[in-house]
Amino acid sequence: MSARSGAMKSAVPPAASARQIASSASAVFPDPVGAATTTLPSRSVRAGTASRCIRLNSSKGKASANSGTASATSMWMDARRSAGKAFPSRTGGNGAAAPTVFSRVGILPRGMRTVTLGPAGTYSHRAAGAVASDDDIEFRESIRDIVDAVADGDAARGVVPIENSIEGSVTETLDALAARDVAVVREVITPIKHGLLSRSEEFDTVASHPQALAQCREYLDEHYPDATIEAVASTARGVELAAEDPAIAGIGHPDNATDDLQVIAADIQDRRSNATRFFVLAPPAERSEAGGKSSFVVYPDANYPGLLLELLEPFADRGVNLTRVESRPSGEHLGDYVFHLDVDGGLFEDRTQDALAEIEALAEGGWVRKLGSYDVEHVV
Numbered sequence: 001m002s003a004r005s006g007a008m009k010s011a012v013p014p015a016a017s018a019r020q021i022a023s024s025a026s027a028v029f030p031d032p033v034g035a036a037t038t039t040l041p042s043r044s045v046r047a048g049t050a051s052r053c054i055r056l057n058s059s060k061g062k063a064s065a066n067s068g069t070a071s072a073t074s075m076w077m078d079a080r081r082s083a084g085k086a087f088p089s090r091t092g093g094n095g096a097a098a099p100t101v102f103s104r105v106g107i108l109p110r111g112m113r114t115v116t117l118g119p120a121g122t123y124s125h126r127a128a129g130a131v132a133s134d135d136d137i138e139f140r141e142s143i144r145d146i147v148d149a150v151a152d153g154d155a156a157r158g159v160v161p162i163e164n165s166i167e168g169s170v171t172e173t174l175d176a177l178a179a180r181d182v183a184v185v186r187e188v189i190t191p192i193k194h195g196l197l198s199r200s201e202e203f204d205t206v207a208s209h210p211q212a213l214a215q216c217r218e219y220l221d222e223h224y225p226d227a228t229i230e231a232v233a234s235t236a237r238g239v240e241l242a243a244e245d246p247a248i249a250g251i252g253h254p255d256n257a258t259d260d261l262q263v264i265a266a267d268i269q270d271r272r273s274n275a276t277r278f279f280v281l282a283p284p285a286e287r288s289e290a291g292g293k294s295s296f297v298v299y300p301d302a303n304y305p306g307l308l309l310e311l312l313e314p315f316a317d318r319g320v321n322l323t324r325v326e327s328r329p330s331g332e333h334l335g336d337y338v339f340h341l342d343v344d345g346g347l348f349e350d351r352t353q354d355a356l357a358e359i360e361a362l363a364e365g366g367w368v369r370k371l372g373s374y375d376v377e378h379v380v
């Protein structure tokens, strides 16, 4: 069985043009979590991606104490202030003289539905614990279902894996972000430490998500070369199968262990520093220009020597660091690609906007989707 179902079959144009997105982006405000208010300092703060660290309470996946800054948000406020622009607020006032903002990070107010990959106990579930109370988290069986739920307004937030330090991009997420119009409002990075869970040491099958199986490939080849490898929709689904059948072992977070389902081996990922980035998705109206990083999906609908170079140069020319470049087949025909770009720069910055304008001109026969600007949190 393949857990990577629902892959995009064609280059789907975005629901709104890049220009429409640009105008709506300037009218919205960062993630309205309302969990805490922060009075911004009047001084400028250092450039760079805002980063904070949250500790989760074991298997419940709840976020607890946190620290850190909102430097990129503050920079956005400073940029608006110096450009003479108002500060949009949820209360409807222009707020120009009162730079008090709702924190972009933290737990959403109760009752706002967050969807992520289930069943309970996945790494996505743990990452979603940094975003929502456990009671407000609902599970979907595929990444495409999560992106659809957010795009269709059925959920306030979606939490999806985007990239792993060992296995690379989560292609189902890339394809869903090219197919549906959603905003990225936060990035959550969490360490991935896999356990091998089984009711018995005599299992003959290892079941898990393809990403998890790939992250433990060397371990499995060395210790269980004869085991049947079964790809399932999530790590927690593999653990469920292991709980039902002693002939199966699951690879997943060790917090899924019970009295009957033991951790036979811990830390079995092929690199100690295994980590996965998750995107927190919101409806397109919540797309923000505030944040230290930005993501774009570009479909140039063109193919000539040097095209990719031309798409990257506008960022290099302005000193905007590219943190990820990924090409995915458009599905239209062989050799036709959709490009996914992450940059260390916020859309509130002129250099990012200017580079983007050049890219939009290069892709005028296709489309450019601005996923938005966001800050990074490390959850352990």
Ligand SMILES: O=C(O)C(=O)C[C@]1(C(=O)O)C=C[C@@H](O)C=C1
Pocket: 117, 121, 122, 123, 124, 125, 161, 164, 170, 192, 209, 211, 212, 233, 234, 235, 236, 276
């Ligand atoms: O199956 C899970 O537990 C997931 O949350 C999915 C997923 C992924 O797709 O990368 C998330 C983190 C780990 O890298 C392994 C699997």
